[in-house]
Structure formats: structure tokens, C-alpha cells
Amino acid sequence: MIEALACGTPVIAWPHGSVREVLRDGVSGWIVDDVMDAVRAVGALDRIDRRRCRAEFEARFTAERMASDYLAIYERALSRLGTRSCGPGDRCIA
Numbered sequence: 001m002i003e004a005l006a007c008g009t010p011v012i013a014w015p016h017g018s019v020r021e022v023l024r025d026g027v028s029g030w031i032v033d034d035v036m037d038a039v040r041a042v043g044a045l046d047r048i049d050r051r052r053c054r055a056e057f058e059a060r061f062t063a064e065r066m067a068s069d070y071l072a073i074y075e076r077a078l079s080r081l082g083t084r085s086c087g088p089g090d091r092c093i094a
Helices: 002-006 035-043 050-060 063-081
Strands: 011-013 029-031
Parallel strands (some): 011 029
């Protein structure tokens, strides 16, 4: 899904796994519940702006964005353990 958004391609998907976390229904694609919904979604693809699909990728899924988000999660986890944060190249001792 993320690769499709990176190319500006809208996605039609069933609501399983990470679909609801990745897609914004009606913005970057369609989340469907059955085959008939999927058929209708194909007919409505012209309502999805391909530039918006790419913008969704840029805002949420670039390597830089994901690395920054992971770093923030690790920082929070370390702070809960009372461990000081370390920067790249630092020798850190808990």
C-alpha cells in the first residue's frame, strides 16, 4: 500500500491488517467490505486525487519521517525506564 501511495496510486483494500492505519478512506483510496464495494470503488477512482496520494506518502511514510517517529518511540521508552538518551556516536551507559 505504501509503495502505491509513493507512486501516487490510490489503493482499494479490505479493512484487514494495517489498512485503516495506512489508508485514508476517500483520500488515498477506498476501504471496502465486499466485492460489490470494490467494484463501486473502481468506478469512483477518478474522485481520488493522485497528487494527494503522493502527499499522504510524503507526510507519513518517508524514511526520514518513519525514522524520526521510531526515534521518538525509543526515547519515550528509555525515559520511562529512567535511562538517559544518547545521540548517534555517543557512548551511553544506563
